[in-house]
Amino acid sequence: MSRTVLVLVAAGLMAALLLIGLALPRWLLFLVTLAASHGIVSVGILVIMRGGLVSFGQGLVFAIGGYAAALSFTQLGITDVIVLILIGTAAAALVGAAVGPLLARYTGIFFGMLTLALSMVAYGVLIKSPAVGGSDGFNIPRGTLFGVRLEGAGGDYALYALAILVTGIAATAVALHTRSARGLMTRAIHGNGLRVEYLGTSVQSVMAINFTIAAALGGLGGALTIVALGHIEPTFAFWTQSGEFVFVAILAGSHSVTAVFIASLALELVRSFSNLYFPNTWQMALGLFLLAIILFLPAGIGSLWAGRRKASPSSGGETP
Amino acid sequence: MQLALTILMDGLIYASWLFVVALGLTLVFGVLKILNIAHGSLYAIGAYVAASMVTLFASWGLGGHFALIAMLLAAIGVALVMGPLMERYLLRLFYGRDEVVLLLVTYALFLILEDAVKLIWGVNPYYVSEPYQLFGNVAFASLFYVGYDFALIGLAVVCGIAVWFALNRTRSGKVVLAVIFSREMSASMGVNVDKVHMIAFTLGIFLAALGGAFTAPMISVQPGISVSVIIVSFAVIIIGGLGSIEGAAIGAVIVGLARAAAVHLMPEAELFSIYLVMAAVLIFRPEGLFQRAAARKI
Numbered sequence: 001m002s003r004t005v006l007v008l009v010a011a012g013l014m015a016a017l018l019l020i021g022l023a024l025p026r027w028l029l030f031l032v033t034l035a036a037s038h039g040i041v042s043v044g045i046l047v048i049m050r051g052g053l054v055s056f057g058q059g060l061v062f063a064i065g066g067y068a069a070a071l072s073f074t075q076l077g078i079t080d081v082i083v084l085i086l087i088g089t090a091a092a093a094l095v096g097a098a099v100g101p102l103l104a105r106y107t108g109i110f111f112g113m114l115t116l117a118l119s120m121v122a123y124g125v126l127i128k129s130p131a132v133g134g135s136d137g138f139n140i141p142r143g144t145l146f147g148v149r150l151e152g153a154g155g156d157y158a159l160y161a162l163a164i165l166v167t168g169i170a171a172t173a174v175a176l177h178t179r180s181a182r183g184l185m186t187r188a189i190h191g192n193g194l195r196v197e198y199l200g201t202s203v204q205s206v207m208a209i210n211f212t213i214a215a216a217l218g219g220l221g222g223a224l225t226i227v228a229l230g231h232i233e234p235t236f237a238f239w240t241q242s243g244e245f246v247f248v249a250i251l252a253g254s255h256s257v258t259a260v261f262i263a264s265l266a267l268e269l270v271r272s273f274s275n276l277y278f279p280n281t282w283q284m285a286l287g288l289f290l291l292a293i294i295l296f297l298p299a300g301i302g303s304l305w306a307g308r309r310k311a312s313p314s315s316g317g318e319t320p
Numbered sequence: 321m322q323l324a325l326t327i328l329m330d331g332l333i334y335a336s337w338l339f340v341v342a343l344g345l346t347l348v349f350g351v352l353k354i355l356n357i358a359h360g361s362l363y364a365i366g367a368y369v370a371a372s373m374v375t376l377f378a379s380w381g382l383g384g385h386f387a388l389i390a391m392l393l394a395a396i397g398v399a400l401v402m403g404p405l406m407e408r409y410l411l412r413l414f415y416g417r418d419e420v421v422l423l424l425v426t427y428a429l430f431l432i433l434e435d436a437v438k439l440i441w442g443v444n445p446y447y448v449s450e451p452y453q454l455f456g457n458v459a460f461a462s463l464f465y466v467g468y469d470f471a472l473i474g475l476a477v478v479c480g481i482a483v484w485f486a487l488n489r490t491r492s493g494k495v496v497l498a499v500i501f502s503r504e505m506s507a508s509m510g511v512n513v514d515k516v517h518m519i520a521f522t523l524g525i526f527l528a529a530l531g532g533a534f535t536a537p538m539i540s541v542q543p544g545i546s547v548s549v550i551i552v553s554f555a556v557i558i559i560g561g562l563g564s565i566e567g568a569a570i571g572a573v574i575v576g577l578a579r580a581a582a583v584h585l586m587p588e589a590e591l592f593s594i595y596l597v598m599a600a601v602l603i604f605r606p607e608g609l610f611q612r613a614a615a616r617k618i
Contacts, residue, residue, distance in 0.1 A: 054420045106606055108419055109355055113558045114602050117595040120551070124592025239551065243427065250424055280438060287431030294425055295413060 003176060010172040013258070017164045021157060029160045030228065031268050036163040037224035039264030042248040043171055043257055044214030044221075050178065050254055051207055052190035053107070057115030058218050058245045060122050061092040063237035065219025066226045067132065068092070070140050081143040081150070081159070085166060085223045092219020093212055100211035104204040107193075119237050126234035137233025140226055159228050170220060171257045177213070186210060247286070251293055253300015263301060326463065327580045333469045335576030336476035337535045341549060342556040342568045343483060344527030350500050350563030351520035353419060354411065357426040359528050360550025361433035362402060366532025367541045368437060370394040371446040374536075378450070387451040391533040398529035403522025411521070412514075430546070438543055445542035452537040468537065475534060476572075479527065484565050496520060500563070555598040561608030570609060574601075 021029060041062050048055050065088035072078045072087045099118065106114055127135045142150045150158050177183045185206050188196050193203045226232045235241060248267055252259035270289070274282030297303065345359045373390040377383070382390075406429065414425050455467025487493040498506040499516045507513045531549075539545065556575050560567025575594050582593035589596075601609065 052418075054423075102603070106602070109423070109562070110558070110602065110606060110608075112420070112423070113554060114599060116551075117555070117599045117602075120595045121592045121599065124589070124595070128588040246424070247427075281435045283431040284435035287428040287435075290428040290431070291410075291425065294421060294428070298417075298421075 003179065006175055006179075007172060010168060010175070014164055014168040017168075018161055021160050021164070024160075026153060026156050029156050031272065032265060033156075033160045033163045033228045034225065035265040035268045036167045036261060037221045037228060038245070038268070039221075039248065039261040040167040040170055040224070041218045041221035042245045042252065042260050042264060043167075043174055044217030045245055045249040046252070046254050046257070046260065047174060047178075047186075047210050047214045047217070048207075049249060050183075050190060051186045051210055052193075053111045053207070054246060054249075055115040055211075055214065056112045056239065056242050056246060057117070057119030058214065059237045059239065059242035060115070060119035061096060061215040061218030062222040062225075062241065062245070063119075063122060063126065063232075063234070064095050065089060065092040065222030066232045066236050067126075067222075068219070069223035070138070070226045070232045071132070073140050073143065074138065079144045080147075081145055081162060081227045084143060084227055085162075085220060088223025088226075089216050089220040092222065093216035096212040096215020096218075097208075100208035100215070101204065103211055104207040116239055116242065119242055120239060123234050123237040123239075126237060133233070135234055137231060139231050142230065143227055163224055163228065166220065166224065167261070170217060171261070174213070174217070175257045182206065182209070247290060250290070251300060253297075253302040255299060256302030256305070259300060259302030322462075323584060327577065327584050329460070329463070329465065330583070331573070331577035331580035332473060333465075333576075334579055335572040336469075336473040337531045338552060338556060338576060339476045339569055339572035340479050340534075341528050341531035342553040342560075342572055343479060343565065344524035344531070345553050346557045346560070346563055346565065346568045347483065347527070348521055348524035349557065351496060352407075352411070352517055354422045354426065355419070355554070355562075356524070357423065357550055358406070358429040358433055359426075359524070359553065360546035360548075361430050361437065362398065362525050362528040363532040363549045364437055364541075364546035365402065365433070366395050366398050366529030367536040367539070367545065368441050368446065368532075369398050369529070370533035370536040371448045371541050372441075374448045374451065383450065385454060387448075387454070387537075391451070391536065392530075395526055395530040395533040398533075399522050399526030402529075403525040404518055406525070407518045407521040412517075430550070434543070434546065437546075443543055445540040446536075447540055448537050450537070472534060475530075479530070480565065480569055483523075483527075487565070552594055555594050558608055559598055559601045561605075561610035564608070564610040567608060567610035 017032075021032070024032070041058055044061075045055055045058055068091035069084040069088035072084055078084060078087070103111060103114060126132060132138065142155060144150065145158055145162065148158075149155070178186075185196065185201055189203050189206060197203055222236060225236075244267065248260060248263045251263035251266070267286075270285065271282065274285055278285070293300070341359070341363055345356060348354060348356050348359070370391045373394040374387045377386050377390040410429065411422070411425065414422055452466060452468050455471050458465050458467045458470060485493075487497060495506070495511055496516055498509070499511060499513055503513055506516075532545075552575060556571035557564075557568055558571075559574055560569070560571030574597060578593045578597045579590060582589045586593075
């Protein structure tokens with residue numbers, strides 16, 4: 001798919017979703033909004049995962065984006081949701097840029113465990129900080145958009161539209177990035193990092209930049225989530241939250257960015273319905289679902305319609 | 321001084337059962353190259369089965385020291401049922417895939433087992449504190465400790481030495497080492513690699529269940545114990561270096577002491593002291609304390 005076509009398709013998809021949103025009931029509107037804001041975090045994981053690494057601590061940047069936006073609202077009195085989202089994204093990107101070069105030295109499981117440790121340290125700090133509500137977190141009232149307070153059904157739709165547009169644009173940017181020279185380098189690193197080094201590229205700087213991109217996306221997701229949810233708590237940084245992001249990324253596979261949002265929506269739907277009908281075994285359903293995907297659809301649900309080119313990149317790490 | 325001693329003792333007691341669990345985890349990783357998230361669930365299952373077994377034994381009139389046998393049987397039973405089942409019918413399907421994919425498979429398994437445990441034993445906590453009093457109290461440096469805690473330290477030492485001895489001083493242990501070193505080469509030399517995998521995995525599960533069974537009297541056995549244990553034992557083997565027995569021992573002591581120090585000096589830091597230590601170790605030793613440098617393949 002050429003870049004122009006990609007941008008056109010993305011724009012078409014977003015426009016279609018905005019139209020569909022007019023017909024959706026409010027509960028589904030809210031669910032899609034959440035799915036989009038969570039999905040964009042998983043897109044960030046995919047950016048890292050294309051280089052052969054998995055971050056188990058994306059909850060860290062998710063929480064940083066969320067807390068930065070929420071505190072800007074309650075402490076600084078900034079109510080415009082677009083500004084809040086920008087603040088959350090910037091805060092997380094800054095943290096990502098700071099820890100990225102440090103993390104870029106690690107490979108495989110160690111990278112995953114270190115990101116997990118960082119997010120759990122953040123969780124531990126947040127839960128013991130009464131200033132930001134401790135383990136209960138705190139609530140954020142509905143924000144404003146261009147000076148209009150987002151309330152009622154109209155406000156819900158505005159948030160939905162905002163989520164679709166913001167995550168859609170961000171995801172398109174990521175899709176374009178993966179087709180750029182630097183983005184393709186990430187794939188080469190997954191194949192064989194040492195060879196890439198010999199060709200004169202710094203693996204560490206590529207991975208550090210990928211991590212920063214992922215952090216920015218995580219912060220974006222976090223800020224968008226608190227704007228829609230109206231609440232934030234330390235569990236944003238807990239490892240189960242990070243696990244869910246990885247879950248969605250694996251479910252989607254690295255072939256298609258659209259698949260991530262579909263997977264994210266699937267997770268939100270499964271969660272809502274399971275909570276309703278079999279509250280005690282929904283984790284089990286999730287586990288079986290994950291196993292089935294890994295077993296029968298190793299390249300994710302995205303491989304159903306995209307990337308039928310060659311062998312899946314997940315098995316491409318072997319040395320020939 | 322008194323405080324330092326208290327921290328030291330608490331740390332060692334915490335480290336003892338943690339070492340047993342982490343030893344199983346590191347053994348499984350060493351042989352199968354799988355970082356098993358479901359290890360924590362097996363710890364929990366060990367604790368639950370032990371709680372049920374001790375109660376069952378007591379109902380047969382076999383109280384007192386028979387409880388120890390009940391706990392040991394529980395661990396063996398869990399290992400013999402779950403080990404071969406998980407390795408042969410699940411994990412084997414995914415051999416040769418990315419390490420990360422295998423990690424996610426065990427994560428899925430963890431989710432499944434977590435709910436399975438809730439279905440079988442319910443969500444109410446179980447208490448089996450009778451065995452905890454078996455060894456009485458011990459006066460040690462003007463402090464009183466429960467004898468059972470010392471027995472646990474003994475158990476950890478025995479497990480560590482037994483596994484080390486079996487690996488390094490017996491013929492079958494050396495076969496396992498050969499498989500760890502090179503799967504293909506040992507297979508072509510006539511080693512039944514599948515069998516080694518299954519036995520090593522079952523042994524790892526046994527150690528997880530053993531850790532669970534023998535801590536059951538000290539804790540309230542309830543949902544959620546698997547999560548805390550798996551995260552902490554990951555930290556232990558990451559600190560020590562994946563696949564290293566000495567590493568697991570040192571890692572367990574470091575984690576135990578860090579946690580005990582946090583509990584006594586800065587209680588609010590208990591939760592993340594462990595991760596702080598792990599991050600600190602990884603920053604200076606990116607592959608853990610006891611990891612040998614591996615050749616990079618081009």
